[in-house]
Amino acid sequence: MSTSTSPDLDLRGHPEVSLVDLLDRLLAAGAVVAGDLTLSIADVDLVRIELRLLxxxxxxxxPLAGGEPR
Known part of the structure; x- marks a missing residue:
């Protein structure tokens, strides 16, 4: 899984960021979270969870969906 961050979301140089500022930046730019989790015993998959979150x-x-911006 690769991650990429926007320069606007780079918070390494700012240790004190409020939750409101962080949410504002996240909602303005958007984020995609993807992951897979598989629980198996003796090479038998018992549970598989796939997460895709936008x-x-x-x-x-x-605008990304082809609609008119408000």
């Missing part, structure tokens, strides 16, 4: 504001994601 986080963003409606106004930021509407």
């Amino acid at each position: 986080i963003g504001s409606v106004s930021a994601l509407t």
Whole structure:
């Protein structure tokens, strides 16, 4: 799994960031979370969970879906 961060979301140089500022930046830019989890015993898969999560504001994601921005 590869990760890439936007320069706007780079918080390494700012140790004190409020939760509101972090959520504002996250919703403005959007984020995609993807992951797979498999629980197996003796090479038999018992549980498989696939996670695909898209986080963003409606106004930021509407142009990506081909709709008209508000």
